[in-house]
Amino acid sequence: xxxxxxxxxxxxxxxxxxxxxxxxxxxxxxxxxxxxxxxxxxxxxxxxxxxxxxxxxxxxxxxxxxxxxxxxxxxxxxxxxxxxxxxxxxxxxxxxxxxxxxxxxxxxxxxxxxxxxxxxxxxxxxxxxxxxxxxxxxxxxxxxxxxxxxxxxxxxxxxxxxxxxxxxxxxxxxxxxxxxxxxxxxxxxxxxxxxxxxxxxxxxxxxxxxxxxxxxxxxxxxxxxxxxxxxxxxxxxxxxxxxxxxxxxxxxxxxxxxxxxxxxxxxxxxxxxxxxxxxxxxxxxxxxxxxxxxxxxxxxxxxxxxxxxxxxxxxxxxxxxxxxxxxxxxxxxxxxxxxxxxxxxxxxxxxxxxxxxxxxxxxxxxxxxxxxxxxxxxxxxxxxxxxxxxxxxxxxxxxx
Amino acid sequence: xxxxxxxxxxxxxxxxxxxxxxxxxxxxxxxxxxxxxxxxxxxxxxxxxxxxxxxxxxxxxxxxxxxxxxxxxxxxxxxxxxxxxxxxxxxxxxxxxxxxxxxxxxxxxxxxxxxxxxxxxxxxxxxxxxxxxxxxxxxxxxxxxxxxxxxxxxxxxxxxxxxxxxxxxxxxxxxxxxxxxxxxxxxxxxxxxxxxxxxxxxxxxxxxxxxxxxxxxxxxxxxxxxxxxxxxxxxxxxxxxxxxxxxxxxxxxxxxxxxxxxxxxxxxxxxxxxxxxxxxxxxxxxxxxxxxxxxxxxxxxxxxxxxxxxxxxxxxxxxxxxxxxxxxxxxxxxxxxxxxxxxxxxxxxxxxxxxxxxxxxxxxxxxxxxxxxxxxxxxxxxxxxxxxxxxxxxxxxxxx
Numbered sequence: 001x002x003x004x005x006x007x008x009x010x011x012x013x014x015x016x017x018x019x020x021x022x023x024x025x026x027x028x029x030x031x032x033x034x035x036x037x038x039x040x041x042x043x044x045x046x047x048x049x050x051x052x053x054x055x056x057x058x059x060x061x062x063x064x065x066x067x068x069x070x071x072x073x074x075x076x077x078x079x080x081x082x083x084x085x086x087x088x089x090x091x092x093x094x095x096x097x098x099x100x101x102x103x104x105x106x107x108x109x110x111x112x113x114x115x116x117x118x119x120x121x122x123x124x125x126x127x128x129x130x131x132x133x134x135x136x137x138x139x140x141x142x143x144x145x146x147x148x149x150x151x152x153x154x155x156x157x158x159x160x161x162x163x164x165x166x167x168x169x170x171x172x173x174x175x176x177x178x179x180x181x182x183x184x185x186x187x188x189x190x191x192x193x194x195x196x197x198x199x200x201x202x203x204x205x206x207x208x209x210x211x212x213x214x215x216x217x218x219x220x221x222x223x224x225x226x227x228x229x230x231x232x233x234x235x236x237x238x239x240x241x242x243x244x245x246x247x248x249x250x251x252x253x254x255x256x257x258x259x260x261x262x263x264x265x266x267x268x269x270x271x272x273x274x275x276x277x278x279x280x281x282x283x284x285x286x287x288x289x290x291x292x293x294x295x296x297x298x299x300x301x302x303x304x305x306x307x308x309x310x311x312x313x314x315x316x317x318x319x320x321x322x323x324x325x326x327x328x329x330x331x332x333x334x335x336x337x338x339x340x341x342x343x344x345x346x347x348x349x350x351x352x353x354x355x356x357x358x359x360x361x362x363x364x365x366x367x368x369x370x371x372x373x374x375x376x377x378x379x380x381x382x383x384x385x386x387x388x389x390x391x392x393x394x395x396x397x398x399x400x
Numbered sequence: 401x402x403x404x405x406x407x408x409x410x411x412x413x414x415x416x417x418x419x420x421x422x423x424x425x426x427x428x429x430x431x432x433x434x435x436x437x438x439x440x441x442x443x444x445x446x447x448x449x450x451x452x453x454x455x456x457x458x459x460x461x462x463x464x465x466x467x468x469x470x471x472x473x474x475x476x477x478x479x480x481x482x483x484x485x486x487x488x489x490x491x492x493x494x495x496x497x498x499x500x501x502x503x504x505x506x507x508x509x510x511x512x513x514x515x516x517x518x519x520x521x522x523x524x525x526x527x528x529x530x531x532x533x534x535x536x537x538x539x540x541x542x543x544x545x546x547x548x549x550x551x552x553x554x555x556x557x558x559x560x561x562x563x564x565x566x567x568x569x570x571x572x573x574x575x576x577x578x579x580x581x582x583x584x585x586x587x588x589x590x591x592x593x594x595x596x597x598x599x600x601x602x603x604x605x606x607x608x609x610x611x612x613x614x615x616x617x618x619x620x621x622x623x624x625x626x627x628x629x630x631x632x633x634x635x636x637x638x639x640x641x642x643x644x645x646x647x648x649x650x651x652x653x654x655x656x657x658x659x660x661x662x663x664x665x666x667x668x669x670x671x672x673x674x675x676x677x678x679x680x681x682x683x684x685x686x687x688x689x690x691x692x693x694x695x696x697x698x699x700x701x702x703x704x705x706x707x708x709x710x711x712x713x714x715x716x717x718x719x720x721x722x723x724x725x726x727x728x729x730x731x732x733x734x735x736x737x738x739x740x741x742x743x744x745x746x747x748x749x750x751x752x753x754x755x756x757x758x759x760x761x762x763x764x765x766x767x768x769x770x771x772x773x774x775x776x777x778x779x780x781x782x783x784x785x786x787x788x789x790x791x792x793x794x795x796x797x798x799x800x
Contacts, residue, residue: 010603011657011658014518014543016517017517017518017661017665020661020664022667044472044473047468047472052463052470052471055463056460059463060456063455063456063459067450067456068450070452071450071455071646072444072447072646073444105670106673109669109670109671110670113669117417117542118414118417119411119413119417120414121415135668138667139668139669142517143414171412203411205411244471244472245472245473246469246470246472246473246674246675248506248672248673248674248675249674257411260422261413264421264422265420268541270506270509270513270648270670273648274677275646275648276646277674280676
């Protein structure tokens with residue numbers, strides 16, 4: 001009989017439990033929240049930019065016009081008008097999405113969990129870009145896959161590195177094509193096409209996770225992978241980065257023949273996402289404050305990104321390189337290989353600057369000399385002085 | 401390689417997906433919502449009694465006093481003041497609960513999913529009362545256990561039927577000891593003690609699911625199983641039945657040495673439960689409207705229960721028996737064995753009365769001659785005429 005039996009435990013635990021880990025990153029983020037720390041560590045929207053007044057108005061209206069619908073049990077698939085609004089919005093920017101293909105989830109994290117549950121057996125091959133989003137690794141790991149990393153460069157993951165047996169055998173390929181967490185990179189248009197072709201030719205399910213796609217500052221939006229291969233892509237969206245993470249409202253768009261199983265998994269998980277938060281997302285969409293708020297975020301975040309890029313030019317030693325994000329929240333620094341990012345992290349933390357060592361963002365075989373920086377929550381002045389401090393620490397480390 | 405491969409599917413699905421089913425009950429409930437139907441089918445709070453005005457006030461206050469905390473990412477364990485309030489409330493009525501032992505979940509359904517994920521491997525033995533709550537069967541089934549049913553009578557599940565190997569080998573035992581869904585029965589005090597002793601003596605994890613315990617109409621509250629065996633019981637509570645199901649806020653209370661893994665599973669599932677809905681539950685507790693609203697529900701539901709019991713006395717044929725609930729939302733009818741409840745269900749539906757055939761509420765080996773009735777959503781007049789109609793249908797079936 002399979003089971004997980006850690007020394008000293010009196011419980012008979014499921015084998016998969018041995019794969020579950022506590023996110024060290026979340027512990028780190030708690031420290032980074034100290035008011036004396038300049039934090040580039042979080043992946044949070046700026047607290048100063050949360051649209052709380054607009055959400056307060058919307059809440060009042062929801063309870064006045066639809067109290068019973070909001071507070072009673074609802075359908076597992078999600079609030080119908082929200083599914084319609086999401087389908088309409090996505091259809092206006094890419095290929096057609098039908099409301100019946102939209103499943104509202106309790107944050108994007110739940111979409112990852114549902115997909116993993118429906119698709120991954122112990123030992124299943126899962127193709128995942130490297131580096132990648134930590135939350136996806138956590139969600140998938142519970143179901144004990146065998147991860148196969150797909151290398152990436154400045155133009156995102158490299159489809160030509162995938163072997164024929166990989167694309168035929170894998171249960172899914174996971175990617176964040178827009179302003180990826182952690183690198184801030186975009187998948188190049190040509191590679192989107194290559195990936196879409198591989199996906200269609202092999203029924204390789206591509207999980208296109210797109211929480212940052214709306215936050216585009218330069219170069220315009222690129223076509224989604226789903227718009228190139230709607231029949232073999234599951235698209236994931238989120239209201240966490242534009243509206244508010246605390247709402248826990250995300251969604252997935254899936255091919256018709258996957259939807260029934262995903263809805264069953266959703267039903268067994270939490271019956272449905274909260275009525276109140278789904279309606280907040282809906283009204284934000286419909287009365288236009290989502291769009292106006294997004295515009296505001298784009299102005300602020302792009303300025304902060306620009307300041308971080310300028311500061312890096314000023315203060316970084318030769319041999320240090322970094323990504324040049326055209327959107328999103330993150331920027332990725334690669335240190336000369338003789339440096340260990342975790343040493344830089346410790347020294348920076350002591351100097352009052354929080355960054356995240358890049359090793360956290362690999363499903364397997366972490367790289368030792370990378371750092372993730374977010375430019376969304378620090379002020380412009382903090383960004384300048386924080387990058388200056390970080391530059392000095394790296395310079396000192398290189399001299400040792 | 402394990403996988404689920406239904407005919408015609410082009411996806412490589414996880415083996416567990418074969419265990420997932422759509423809840424036929426939920427489909428049935430949609431039909432039962434037609435305005436011309438007298439519905440005893442739902443498990444819903446009465447829409448007329450949802451405290452929407454109080455929730456509207458609370459929402460306003462939450463956004464005015466703690467907008468950033470509400471809308472930003474929060475801890476996976478839950479909103480600290482809510483965990484403290486739950487611990488305090490439970491400690492005042494049973495044995496001590498520490499806030500660190502409380503995990504806030506996205507409805508009770510998520511608590512069942514997290515427990516299943518952490519505890520159940522393919523083939524693991526799971527002891528489950530018969531009949532039992534359908535949502536628990538759905539949550540557990542995903543992880544492919546071997547269910548072993550524990551028979552019950554008017555005093556709840558019968559611990560003396562458990563063999564020594566069962567209590568030693570099972571990953572968990574699942575029970576709803578108070579006004580169980582579907583039967584409305586309570587587990588007798590003596591059986592609670594027996595179960596607590598078995599649990600402590602064998603480290604048999606008892607999952608005590610208690611969504612209806614507050615809704616007590618007669619005979620006062622009984623000690624929780626957790627209060628008799630806090631070291632080996634996971635206690636599940638919910639705000640769905642008293643406040644509002646659409647909030648999706650529940651909680652579990654677990655022994656310290658299970659909590660870390662449950663929190664990791666929670667983190668991978670949806671990071672945390674929505675900030676808004678957790679704060680609604682907290683304020684409802686703290687400013688006293690939870691208690692006053694509960695008093696109102698108890699008056700109304702106990703009246704409706706009484707009317708249903710009186711109507712059954714008047715209109716049921718000899719040989720039909722039923723439970724006499726002292727709380728909760730449900731009542732359980734046992735028909736003479738020559739009748740099939742699904743025939744009665746169809747005839748009742750044609751006559752405009754919705755009930756649920758009891759066969760839905762078994763993990764294995766369903767019983768054919770039982771019905772679940774809810775007395776919470778129909779009016780008193782509807783209860784009388786609905787039971788009269790049902791009585792006639794049963795009488796006619798017995799004559800055939």
